[in-house]
Amino acid sequence: MHWSRQALxxxxxxxALLATAWWLAFWLRFNLDMPxxxxxxxxxALPVPLLxxxxxLLGWRVYRHIWRYTSVAELIRxxxxxxxxxLLVAATVLMLRVPNFPRSVLLLHPMLxxxxxxxxxxxxxxxxxxxxxxxxxxxxxxxxGSVQDAxxxxxxxxxxxxxxxVGIVSPLAVERGRSLxxxxxLGALDELARIARETEASAALVVSAPxxxxxxxxxxxxxxxxxxLLTMPRPDxxxxxxxxxxxxxxxxxxxxxxxxALDEKGLSQLLxxxxxxxxGAGGSIGSELCRQVARFGVAKLxxxxxxxxxxxxxxxELRAAHPQMRGLYYTANxxxxxxxxxxxxxxxxxxxxxxxxYKHVPLMEDLNEVEALRTNVxxxxxxxxxxxxxxxxxxxxxxxxxxVNPTNVMGASKRLAELVMQGVARMHGTTQYVxxxxxxxxxxxxSVVPLFTQQIARGGPVTVxxxxxxxxxxxxxxxxxxxxQAGLMGQSRQIFVLDMxxxxxxxxxxxxxxxxxGKTEGxxxxxxxxxxxxxxxxxxxxxxxxxxxxxPHPKLRVAKVSGLQSxxxxxxxxxxxxxxxAPDGAALRQWLQSQVPEYRPR
Numbered sequence: 001m002h003w004s005r006q007a008l009x010x011x012x013x014x015x016a017l018l019a020t021a022w023w024l025a026f027w028l029r030f031n032l033d034m035p036x037x038x039x040x041x042x043x044x045a046l047p048v049p050l051l052x053x054x055x056x057l058l059g060w061r062v063y064r065h066i067w068r069y070t071s072v073a074e075l076i077r078x079x080x081x082x083x084x085x086x087l088l089v090a091a092t093v094l095m096l097r098v099p100n101f102p103r104s105v106l107l108l109h110p111m112l113x114x115x116x117x118x119x120x121x122x123x124x125x126x127x128x129x130x131x132x133x134x135x136x137x138x139x140x141x142x143x144x145g146s147v148q149d150a151x152x153x154x155x156x157x158x159x160x161x162x163x164x165x166v167g168i169v170s171p172l173a174v175e176r177g178r179s180l181x182x183x184x185x186l187g188a189l190d191e192l193a194r195i196a197r198e199t200e201a202s203a204a205l206v207v208s209a210p211x212x213x214x215x216x217x218x219x220x221x222x223x224x225x226x227x228x229l230l231t232m233p234r235p236d237x238x239x240x241x242x243x244x245x246x247x248x249x250x251x252x253x254x255x256x257x258x259x260x261a262l263d264e265k266g267l268s269q270l271l272x273x274x275x276x277x278x279x280g281a282g283g284s285i286g287s288e289l290c291r292q293v294a295r296f297g298v299a300k301l302x303x304x305x306x307x308x309x310x311x312x313x314x315x316x317e318l319r320a321a322h323p324q325m326r327g328l329y330y331t332a333n334x335x336x337x338x339x340x341x342x343x344x345x346x347x348x349x350x351x352x353x354x355x356x357x358y359k360h361v362p363l364m365e366d367l368n369e370v371e372a373l374r375t376n377v378x379x380x381x382x383x384x385x386x387x388x389x390x391x392x393x394x395x396x397x398x399x400x401x402x403x404v405n406p407t408n409v410m411g412a413s414k415r416l417a418e419l420v421m422q423g424v425a426r427m428h429g430t431t432q433y434v435x436x437x438x439x440x441x442x443x444x445x446x447s448v449v450p451l452f453t454q455q456i457a458r459g460g461p462v463t464v465x466x467x468x469x470x471x472x473x474x475x476x477x478x479x480x481x482x483x484x485q486a487g488l489m490g491q492s493r494q495i496f497v498l499d500m501x502x503x504x505x506x507x508x509x510x511x512x513x514x515x516x517x518g519k520t521e522g523x524x525x526x527x528x529x530x531x532x533x534x535x536x537x538x539x540x541x542x543x544x545x546x547x548x549x550x551x552p553h554p555k556l557r558v559a560k561v562s563g564l565q566s567x568x569x570x571x572x573x574x575x576x577x578x579x580x581x582a583p584d585g586a587a588l589r590q591w592l593q594s595q596v597p598e599y600r601p602r
Contacts, residue, residue, distance in 0.1 A: 007063045011054070014117055018053050021112035022046055025105045041101065048092050049109065053085035060084065067124035075118055082117065086110030138164040142201045142227075144192065144218045145208035146170050147180050153207045153232060154181060163246075166199045171214040189217045193225035203228040205246060219515050226518075263553075266488050270351065270394070271296040277349035277392075278303055279334050279383055280356030282310020285398055288480035289353050290314060294322045302347050304330045304340075305356070334379035337386070344390045351487065352387040354380060355398040357414070362532045364410040369588050373576050376413040381420045381573060388428030396487040397421050397435040399495070401472065404437070404547075405598050407536055412592050412599040416567065419595070422493045423569040434490030436483045437559070438498040439472035448506060452513045460524035462510045465531050470503040470538055486556055495559040497548055503538075533602065567595055 003011075026034055026042045034042075057063065060081035065074045090106045141163040143150045150168050157163050167186040170176065175185045186195045196204065204227050208214035222229045230246040276298050280286040282305035290303055301318070305311045308331050315329045328347065332339050334356045344352075357376050358364055364372040380397060387395040399418055402411030418435045425433035440448075455462045479498070486496040507526060514524045531537065548557035575591060593599045 003063075006066070010063055010065075010067065013120065014057065015050055015054065017116040017120065018050055018113060019046060021109055021116055022049050024112055025108040026102070028108055029102045029104050038102070041098070045093070045098065045101075049085070049089045052088035052092060053082070053113065056085035056088060057081040065121075067121050068128040070121045070125045074121070078117060078121070079114065082110055082114045085113070138162045139202040140164050140166045140200055141230075142166060142186075142192075142196060142199065142204040143168045143183070144189070144204050144206045144229075145214060146172050147175050147178060147185065149207040149209070150180055150183070153205065154183065156232070157205070163205075166201060167195060169195055169204070169218075171208065171217070189214060192218060192222060192227070196222075196225040196227045201227060203230050203246075205230045205232070207232070219512060222515075228518075229516075263485060263488060267484055268296050270488050271298050273297065273299050274350040275300040275302065275347050276351045276353070277344060277347065277387075278353045278355060279305070279379075280354070280398075281305045281329075282307045282314050283355060284476055285479060285483070286353075286355035287314050287317075288476045289355060289483060290318060291321070292477070292480050292484055293353075294318060294325055294327075298325065300326045300328060300347060302328045302330065302343065302349060304332050304334075304343065306331065306333045334383050335374050337382040340382050341386050341389065344386045344392075348390050349387075350393050352383065352392050352395045353398070353483065353487065354383045354395065356383070357398070357417075359400065359410060361402065361408050361410045361535060364413070365408050365533045366585070369409045369585055370576075370579055370581075370583050372409050372413040373416075373579070373588070373592075376410070377416050377420055378573060378576050380417040381424065381569065384421050384424040384433060387433075388424060388431045392431050394432045394434070394487055394490075395421070396483060396490070397433070398483060399435045399437040401437055401439040401497075405600070406596065407600055407602045408533070409589070409592065409601075412596045415596045415599070416572070416592065418495055419565065419567045420569055420572060423567055425493045429492075432490060432492045434486060434492070435495045436486045436498065437495060438474060438479050438482070440474075448509065449513070452510055456514060456517050456519065456524055461527040462514065462524060463527055463529050464507050464510055465529055465535060466537060467505075467507050467528055468537060469506045469531070469535075471506060472503050473509075474498065482555060485553055489551065489553065489556070496551075497557050497559050499555040499557065535602075565597075 023042060026038060030038065057078075060077050062074075062078055062081050065077070086106070086109065089109065093101055093106065139162065141157070143153060143165060145153075145168075147168065147170060150170075154165060157165055165183050167184055168175075168180065169187060169189060169192050170185050171189050173188060176187060178185050186199070192204065195201075204218065204222050206215050206218050206229055208218075219229060228248065230248060232246065271293060276293050278286055278289050278293070278301070281290050281303035286303075286305065287310075290301060294301060303311065303314055303318075305314070311329045311331050315327065318325070318327050330343055332343060334340060334354075356379055358368070358372050384395055384397070397417065400411065400414050402408065403415035403418060404411075406412040406415055421433050421435060425431070452462050482498050490496060510526050511521060514521060514526075517524070548559055550557055572595065579588065589601050593601070
């Protein structure tokens with residue numbers, strides 16, 4: 001190894017301690033009164049332990065450690081080094097057959113060495129890191145979570161010095177009164193407001209797992225105490241300048257779940273060096289797909305959206321984040337098959353992700369029904385045909401949970417889009433066609449989150465359609481990652497559904513957002529407006545054992561869709577084309593029901 005000045009100093013200190021421990025072992029063996037002949041034996045035999053322990057510690061890489069950051073892992077390595085050194089000394093002394101050598105020294109010496117070397121390292125860490133006194137100079141901070149969760153966050157906080165941890169608030173009643181590195185568990189979550197006042201805490205850091213009940217309960221207590229809620233930086237934020245700073249708790253942290261485990265190797269083989277086309281690339285899901293795909297080193301990323309501004313924003317972001325990637329940005333409409341075909345023929349994409357769609361239920365339910373058919377159904381037909389015509393290996397349709405037993409035009413149009421995709425799949429056997437259904441995505445355009453944010457900013461009221469309405473939620477990155485995973489593992493004509501976790505009451509979502517804004521329901525009222533046309537009170541559970549089958553990925557299941565259900569793709573296309581600019585709404589719904597028998601208009 002390369003010897004730095006610190007490593008040489010550590011080795012010299014260790015050798016001095018080894019010699020001292022050798023003398024002390026003899027001294028203790030003879031009850032503090034060592035005979036002269038044994039003093040000579042001790043001096044003559046000293047090179048043996050010095051060499052044995054030095055090479056043993058060197059072999060266990062003990063001198064690579066930095067004493068300032070000594071931890072349990074370093075101490076364990078030291079134990080092995082000392083044990084090996086003790087065995088080497090014993091073996092050498094026994095092989096040399098030193099006459100009258102006190103064998104108890106061979107047992108005492110390793111224990112004294114371990115005590116001395118371990119103590120000096122721990123002392124160095126305490127002195128060099130400043131102990132707990134430097135941390136006490138920071139702003140008072142409470143940790144919200146179990147002792148196990150707090151143990152992970154505490155070292156990072158103490159090294160940052162801007163925070164002084166004054167206590168832990170645990171969701172586990174049995175942990176009250178316990179302490180972690182001198183930090184005491186002061187109480188339970190329902191006592192957060194009282195504890196915050198007593199400790200004069202400036203903020204509370206939530207260290208419990210994302211999506212846990214503890215996080216949501218902490219939000220209530222923090223709101224009552226007027227206490228800012230913080231959380232640790234995300235993994236990508238550790239790589240940037242603000243890595244050491246805590247960030248405000250966000251809605252994603254309350255409703256999100258453990259990170260999705262992706263088949264990175266398989267996705268890299270599918271996407272690296274390939275051309276990928278994404279429609280609806282400017283939308284919330286489409287743009288996140290672009291970000292995720294760009295990570296895998298695609299040769300070309302063809303981004304297509306009807307919105308000029310959305311394409312411009314996406315272009316600026318991706319060029320800054322991935323300057324080495326060749327991105328091509330088109331303003332085009334999936335309802336124009338010739339334009340779509342021309343773009344695809346120019347670049348010959350290997351994988352096509354089709355995210356372009358109209359998805360706002362009330363808006364598509366009245367006045368715009370035919371637009372839902374033209375974009376969601378005919379647009380999917382065009383994109384699927386083009387993927388087959390240019391020889392793409394995979395086509396992935398982004399669908400929705402509202403396609404399950406639809407009660408509205410938007411959901412029925414997406415179910416018909418799935419059927420159309422399956423019809424096109426029969427014509428192009430070399431292309432794998434799959435669809436992915438998922439529920440509401442936090443922060444996506446048209447979702448309740450941006451609406452609630454605007455209403456809270458205006459001072460309320462926050463409008464909820466019904467006190468009992470529930471929905472399934474996931475974050476935008478989670479949804480995009482699972483779309484990629486389904487595209488990798490899917491077989492043609494399969495429809496995947498995502499494990500959306502537990503449903504969330506919309507009124508609870510509204511309350512969480514109000515409290516995250518630092519307000520209470522007294523300041524920002526909630527009003528109930530009644531269900532809108534085509535809206536369900538409960539969405540069907542998408543990932544149960546009765547309606548789906550498992551896959552190798554724990555968050556993906558395959559929908560049990562009847563193989564007998566099919567549509568005449570050409571007839572569907574003709575009807576939409578012949579519908580005219582303003583077809584009768586009742587006639588449109590009647591025709592849509594003939595194509596999607598499970599559609600039940602409300």
